[in-house]
Every structure is written in structure tokens, then in C-alpha cells.
Amino acid sequence: MKKYKLERILYSENRIFYVPSIEKDFHTQYGFVKKNDLKKKSGIVKTNLGKKFFIMIPNYRDFFDKLLRGPQIITLKDIGLIAFETGINKESIVVDAGTGSGALALMLSLISKRVISYEIRKEFYNLALKNRELFGIKNLILKNKDLKHISERNVDVIVLDMPQPWDYITECVNALKVGGYLVTYLPNVSQVMKNIEEQTTFKNLIHIKTIESFYREWLINEKQSRPKTEMLGHTGFITISRRII
Amino acid sequence: MKKYKLERILYSENRIFYVPSIEKDFHTQYGFVKKNDLKKKSGIVKTNLGKKFFIMIPNYRDFFDKLLRGPQIITLKDIGLIAFETGINKESIVVDAGTGSGALALMLSLISKRVISYEIRKEFYNLALKNRELFGIKNLILKNKDLKHISERNVDVIVLDMPQPWDYITECVNALKVGGYLVTYLPNVSQVMKNIEEQTTFKNLIHIKTIESFYREWLINEKQSRPKTEMLGHTGFITISRRII
């Protein structure tokens, strides 16, 4: 089976091109770049029509833009809040479920010791396997299993991106270390309400906060100094709880 | 000189108490907890008046709440965006300036290989030294120097939280690796405009995006399901550029 790769990126003014493989020529509307030129790791390459590109080795941020997308992919603003509101760091053990495309698990695995991600749907599990290839990392363990079978203990942070996280509170609390965080990511207020209501029956769990965030891009150049007209009105509500005993 | 410490946290319903030292009794309005009880790393402790608390070892997220504050401290939502929009990871070398209280440098050092932070003002440098003690980490290098003297090379990400970042573009570009990111964090649109205008004169730098974000907390409980009335209307604009050659 072919590996999912991104080997180079090409910049030209406001355009960016993603080159999956340096083993063959790369075609654009401005002509093609020869595979031998694609071997360069920086500098300038030219197409057969004379168009110049800056060539670069992609990094994880570039990989994020090229993730294979199945379900809705979580935004970077939400990944950032989840990571820093729970103090995830290089020593952290993180569990997430469901994996989906793996976007969250992959980004968190870049900054933590190990991420273990549960996904019951086979097609998403397979999708995440491909995306893990793209990132080329080793500390993300993908499991095609229901979170009910969680075997990890002493976990720092658990993140649930699934419609009914309240079905898994017992398992999560048992897996968390004292002081560890349980995070749920939910689109509807009714789900957040149900989730918090169920959690309050657990005496060893305390609700810390529920947050939402907005992200707005600006156009700043010679002629403009204003926000973009396009903006995402909603992604999800992040609810953070903590195991206290 | 006394070390700046946070050794335990105590939870009680919606209250949280921060215990700086387990070497002496801790007093609250509900009575005091004896120092011997504070040695516990989890479980329940009682005050002399019978009030129960859940006791825990603090983590980095707790440390963040107890940072000594001099200048305005950057918010976690902004730290999250800076980290993930630039793909910072366990192998990253990050430079920031000015250090200020060290909040950004400390949080980024938790997820990267090494952070080097420049600060010209002695009092902030000293403040950051104290805050580094609190975090107890070794991969944050604090320099009481002007960023003009930056000696690092092949840097993945540089973050500038200073009023005139355009004075340092040459130094930053030289320090960055090809494909690395230059991030500025600025409160005023006029500064963002000036910054981008100056950056466009550098042919090896490309403006990726300028963003702002909002963070809103919700009250969800038996009686309420609504956003909090308090909200921060503004923190700063994040401008991200990239070295392309």
C-alpha cells in the first residue's frame, strides 16, 4: 500500500503548493518542476515555463493542512485551548477518543510523551493510520477499540470528542491520575448540560470550566486593515473537569 | 533568597487554595491545616475546625495560575494559537523576546526542546527567574540581553512580545531556519500595520496570517446555561510570518 506523504512545499507570493513525492515531477498551472529539482531542501526552483518557487521541507504545521479528512477536523484554536488549559507537556500521558481523522491525537502527540487514541469505527481508525504515516511519529498509539476497554492508568489528560461522553465517565475517572483532567468537546449546549449533570454525580470529579472560543483572521496590507468577512461561527464547547481524589 | 514555590493545592467545592509550602501549617478562613497533613499527595485533609479539603500535587496548569505578575500576562488562548499555528513540538528550538513575566516562555518550554528568552529590563528578567523556579524546569534559558545580540541559529519559531518588533526583523530572519516562523504579538492595529509593512521589504519573509481570538466562559449548572457576563474584549493580534529562503 502506498504511503501517505508530503515531501516538499513550494511558495510563490500568496500561493502554496504541496508536493507529495520527490520521486516524480510536480505539475502546476505554471508549468512543472522536475523531480531532480525537488530534491533541494531550500532555495529556489523553476518550472519548465520559468516560474520561480521557494522550496522547503514541510513541518508538522504543513502536515496538519494536508490531513486526510473524514469527520469534521478540530480547529487549532481548540487544540491549543485543550493543550494549555490542561497543562499538557513533554511528560504527559494523554488518552483521546474518538480518534476521527486523528488531528487532535496527532497534534497532542507532538508535545506530549505518549497519546493513546480509541476509535470504534474501522474507517476512521484506518484514516488515522494514514494520517499518522504523514506525520511519521511513533508516540501515538491508535486502537480500534471502544474506550470502555481502556487499560491505561495514571493518565494526565483524557479528551473525549464523541456524542455521548457521559457513557464513559467511570472509565475515565479510573484511568486519570488524581489532579488529571477530563476534557469533552461537544457541539450542542444540550450535550454540555447533560454531560455536566452526569459528571456531578461523581464525587471524585469537579467541573472546572466550560469555554468556547472564536478565531478571526485579519487582512492587513497596503489597502486593507480589517477583519476578513469569513469567520467560523461555531466549532465546539470545551468542558474541563478534574479528578480530585 | 527564598525559593518561589507551590507545593500543594486544596479543593473544596468551588474554591481552590494554593499552598506554597508544606513546611508550615496552612491557614484559611475555615481553620488551618497542619503541616504534617499537608505532606499527603492526594486524598482528604481536615482543618482544625473540621472543614474537609481534597489535597493534590500541583501541575504546570496550577503553576500558571500562580505566576508572579509584572507586565500583562499573555492568555492561554493566545499561547495555544502561537504554539499550534507554528507547529511547535518536542524537537523545536524557540526564541522569545521580551520575556516579561516569562509566562509564554515557560509554557512553550513545557512542549519544546528548548526556549531561549531575551529581556532587556532587569526587573522583568528577575521576575522571570523567580517564575522559572516555580516551574522547576531546565530547558528555559533566560538572558538579560537585547535581542539584537541573538546568537541562536536554525531556530524553529521566534515570538516577539514587544512594542517595536520591526526593529529586529533582520536578526530574526537570520536566526530562523528556512520554513521557520516569526510571530509578533501586538495590541494595536497600527503596530500590526507598521510591522507587516516593514516585513514586506524582506524578500525572504512571507506574511502568513494575522489573527485575533476570543475566549468566552459559560455557566452551565442546574439553573444556568449561559455565557458569563465577564469577557475579555481584547488581548493582542498575532501575526505569523515565515522565512522562505
Next chain:
Amino acid sequence: MKKYKLERILYSENRIFYVPSIEKDFHTQYGFVKKNDLKKKSGIVKTNLGKKFFIMIPNYRDFFDKLLRGPQIITLKDIGLIAFETGINKESIVVDAGTGSGALALMLSLISKRVISYEIRKEFYNLALKNRELFGIKNLILKNKDLKHISERNVDVIVLDMPQPWDYITECVNALKVGGYLVTYLPNVSQVMKNIEEQTTFKNLIHIKTIESFYREWLINEKQSRPKTEMLGHTGFITISRRII
């Protein structure tokens, strides 16, 4: 009983002073303005200490700032949305309940033919009477009655600012003209859900939209070009329905 009045306003750089009566001298920290000087309707007046003020006749916008406040006062952004999303105009008959301080009823009475406002709590009814004096208008009818006793028919718009608007749907639908709007203003999502759920059992009512809005002030001057730090995170959700038969 003394009338509630605002007879003049005084501007000085960034300060504004509200002069309740021109029948007596007005005192400020910069000295006092003599009552004879306060009779001026425009121009400049001086305090005994030589401080200059611009003097003006107040308008309705100024009155709004000086409303006696009992319950939470609805914001202008929300009044604006309610008015324009329902097409209120000089020929409109509007009903609102509960009156509260009368802020909404007063502002809508400025732009419509007549507003009839219901309030069961005597103390708020009395407060609204005082505020109507301040505005000095005649087309706002205040009723110290439960909306259950609504006698109006062929109403263009009904606005409910009360905790359980679903108790009054039958009365509202009967009072509205075909094509007229029923607006509810509610702080909690759970109330909005309950309200819409109840409304859907009425075959002659259709849910048009539910909206929330944000308002952010900016600081623009020689030194600043940024949003204010203070911002209201939440006021209320506006739900608009329409009688269709």
C-alpha cells in the same frame, strides 16, 4: 412628588455631567455653575473656578444613560436588533412585558405609534412611571397587570422579557396580527429551548430565528488603535417567531 428630570448636559473633554434641574446651581469637582447660566441651551458656561463646559439640551440618548435602574437594563444593541428585525416603524403597535425599568418600552415608543407595557411587580411599574417622566412621552401606556389580561388586538410586535414566556403564547398569538412578530429575550439556552419547543405546538406560529449579538468598543486615538479590554460577554438570546395565520 418630585418629577424625575434631566435638563442640561455639560461636556468637558472626555467628561460629561448631567444637570437634573436648571432651578438651582450645579456643583462639580471643578466648581459650580450658576443656575442663571444653566438656562442657556447651547454655548459655553463657566464654573466659579473658571472651568469651561459646553452646555446642551439633552436628547433621548442622554435620557437613556440616566434611566433609573432596577432590574438589568436591556442594551441598545439588543433593542436595535429587536426593532429592526421586526420592522418596527412609526405606524407600529407594540406590546412588551415585563416592563422592568421601562428601558425597552421607552426606546421603542420613540419610533413606533404606541407601546403598551405590562408589569406585574408594583415596584418596577413605579420605576417605569418615573422613567417615563424623564422621557416626557405620551405614547407609552404602562399597565400594572399580568399579560394574561392583554386586551390589545392586531398588534405588530410583542416583546417578552420575562423568565417564562411560554406561559403566554396563547395570549400573544391572539393579540398579534397575521404576519406580526413574537420576540422573546432570554438569558439561558435552556429557556430558549423550552420556549421554542412550546411554540412549535402552535400551528399558527413559526420560528424565524434565534440570535445573539456582541458589542465591542474600540480605543482609537493618537496612541491607540485597539479594542477596549472590557467587553460584555453575554446579554440575552433574542428569539423571533411570526404569526402566520
Next chain:
Amino acid sequence: MKKYKLERILYSENRIFYVPSIEKDFHTQYGFVKKNDLKKKSGIVKTNLGKKFFIMIPNYRDFFDKLLRGPQIITLKDIGLIAFETGINKESIVVDAGTGSGALALMLSLISKRVISYEIRKEFYNLALKNRELFGIKNLILKNKDLKHISERNVDVIVLDMPQPWDYITECVNALKVGGYLVTYLPNVSQVMKNIEEQTTFKNLIHIKTIESFYREWLINEKQSRPKTEMLGHTGFITISRRII
């Protein structure tokens, strides 16, 4: 020339149809409604295929949705803020420029005594003439003239929706009554800065505030209780100043 009209609206579950004329049959994808049936002012009509619609006389809110659009049309949230932040009421004389499609002038004419609107571009002036026909109102005076030729005096509110409002400050201040408001509506922060800078050279004008607002629609039904994904990230900055002498 044919008049621009909207004579009936038809509701069906979540769909709304706009019937321009009752002088001919109205066709939909569900069949057509006979012109004789369209004469009804309320109740139910059926298509030849048996589909039922609720029929209604349109109001100004419906007209707003059917405005002929040339330039960007100002949003209702912004119209609402402009109207209520300046206390516009049934006795107000309002001037606006440039007219554009006339959306702002039309909505303000519904709630004020008279609106006079200036537009230099002939094609927009003609567009506004058509839109005024749709509204069928008499208190909006459209002028195909540069605002430099403003003849009105003692004006309550002037609203400028044009790229260089600073070219007209002298004319506006002269036209305003003492205590009257000058409002500018601008997309870029740089324009707002320039505008305020120019205004500060006028000693009889004081900057009151600069605001922006956001509008977010929610999906609330049996299955959902969340904001819509689509949201407008930016419309314009509203700057309000006041003539003080």
C-alpha cells in the same frame, strides 16, 4: 416603467416565497398559485398540485429582504446600533450619504420624521429610487448630489457610509444641531484612525465612541442547540461623534 413591488409572501414550513404581483399566477417548484387566490390577505392558499401555503401581506421587514442590491447592503445589526446609539426617533431629521442601495436610508425613514439621502453615483441613485418604490414611503428624499451641497440645517443625525468621510466634516458640522450626532461607517481601521484624527481638529466636535458588533444565529430545535457555523466576521466600524457647540 414597471414599479418594483412585493405584494404577498407565502410561508411553508421553513420556506418563504416572495410574490411580486397579485396580477398574475405565482409559480413555485410545488406548482402554481392562481392570481385570484393571491388576492387573499391571510389564511391558506393551495397550488394546483395541492401544496398549502400560508399567505400574508408583506411588511417592511420583508421588503428589506427583497431590496435590489448594488453595493454591499448594511446589516440590520448596524442599522440598529446607529439608530439607537444616536436616539433617532419620530421627530428626527436625518441625513445620510452615500445612499448606495438605500437600505440604511429606508430603514431610518421608517422611524424618523424625514431622511434626506445624498448619492453622487447615478446608478445607485436610480437603484435607491426603485427600492423606495418597494417601500412605498414619502419621507425619504433622495438627492443625486454631492454632500458638499448639503442645504439642510438643524439636523439631528448625519450618517456617512462613504470611503472618505473626512472630506465632509465642515459641511456636516454646519448642518448638525448642537448635540446632534455625526456617524461614520467604515470597513478599515486605517480609515477610522484617519477619520478621528481629522475630526479632532474641529473644536466643535467630540468623539463619543467607536464600536463594532457581531451577530450570531443559533440553531435550536429537537436535535440541535448550537450556533450556526456560518457567521459574518466583519461588516464595519461605527464611529459616533457629537457637535458640542
